[in-house]
Amino acid sequence: MRILGHVASPSFLSNGTALLFSPSPSLTFTPRFSPLSTVPFRRRSFSIAAEMASPVKKVLVPIANGTEPMEAVITIDVLRRAGADVTVASVGKELRVEAAHGVKIIADALVSNCVDNVFDLIALPGGIPGAANLRDCKELETMVKKQASEERPYAAVCASPAVALGSWGLLKGLKATCYPSFMQELQQSSAIAVESRVQKDGITVTSRGPGTTMEFSVALVEQLYGKEKANEVSGPLVMRPNHGDEYTIKELNSIPWETEDNPPQVLVPIANGSEEMEAVMIIDILRRAKVNVVVASVEEKLEILASRKVKLEADMLLDDAAKLSYHLIVLPGGLGGAQAFSKSEKLVDLLKKQHESNRPYGAICASPALVLEPHGLLKGKKATAFPAMCEKLSDQSEVENRVVVDGNLITSRGPGTSMEFGLAIVEKIFGCDKAMEIAKAMLFTV
Secondary structure, three states, X not given: OEEEEEOOOOOOOOOOOOOOOOOOOOOOEEOOEOOOOOOEOOOOOOOHHHHHHOXXXXXXXXXXXXXXXXXXXXXXXXXXXXXXEEEEEEOOOOOEEEOHHHOEEEOOEEHHHOOOOOOOEEEEOOOOOHHHHHHOOHHHHHHHHHHHHOOOOEEEEOOHHHHHHHOOOOOOOOEEOOOHHHHHHHHHOOOEEOOOOEEEEOOEEEEOOHHHHHHHHHHHHHHHHOHHHHHHHHHHHOOOOOOOOEEEEEEEOOOOOOOOOOOOEEEEEEOOOOOHHXXXXXXXXXXXXXXXXXXXXXOOOOEEEOOOOOEEEOOEEHHHHOOOOOOEEEEOOOHHHHHHHHHXXXXXXXXXXXXXXXXXXXXXXXXXXXXXXXXXXXXXXXXXXXXXXXXXXXXXXXXXXOEEEEOOXXXXXXXXXXXXXXXXXXXXXXXXXXXXXXXXXXOOOO
């Protein structure tokens, strides 16, 4: 067993004033006045029948150049899993956004075209300079201030609670949290700064960074739909049941993955139907480690439509990427994406050559079962996959592990294990210290 670290324990918002993520005491709900209203915030109660009959919840997730892509994509993906109508809106003049770590996201709309729309929630991702670019968008500032004055929920993660919400005066007297290096700025905005992983105060929800964003997003689902829906959504994510526990990587037949290439080059293919959280977390974490990540589309164009309708733009087409050599090839999951990978003769050929040359390769979620297994790339290997797909693996002896490394093969289970998966790759290539450095910077470990 290889231990990488641990995080605080998650839970979900409840109907009353309970702790958010038991048993951790750091995540609390505090009913308060809206900062732009003299009317006390009152929690609205709905019967199950009324809630089922209610219209679809509309959510705005604004993005900008420099937005932290993990925070944006996780928030969008999780809320869409809950059934929310999420509009991804660019604060700039173009739909295409160059997020942090070179991740390219195509928005659904421009913020300037959304100003007259009413949203049940506005949720801001972080990242620098992304948070500053959100702050400087006057249309967005007007929309969020109106959201607060009309007592409709608003939220932010990472730098954005301090840089955007705080600077707009929307956290005065409220308990809030943010990325550690912005805590002083948060205090200067007259917020009550706390170190919770997720903090809810009335209609406002804040969180700390990439490593807390899945918890943050599930909390937003409960804010909109209730605890039952939050539990329903969180299950298939394969989140850790107790975030207070140390997480482990199961390694068998250990061999070194170090390379003389500086930086090492890694291929991450994407396709229509790829799971966007998994793809973005892998890309983001590896680029934080200074890996040269080549994102290649197996489709006929660079832009792909991922499983939860997030539009991502690859760096190049697979035909061009296939001309290069890679230290590692790693596949995100998603049912449609995995099926597209399995049908791509060029990608399968690359994987087989990688295997034959004893170079590392890996997959997560549906891809171990739908790509590696049918093409003979798991023969004699221990692996894991998305729980519903594990029956397709010929050897199921290690499937309950969240990340399995067997020699030059690495596999994992789903969106909720993607950070562990990415960190395990970093550890194999660069060592445990580098992996822990990144884990702590993302606030995945404490």
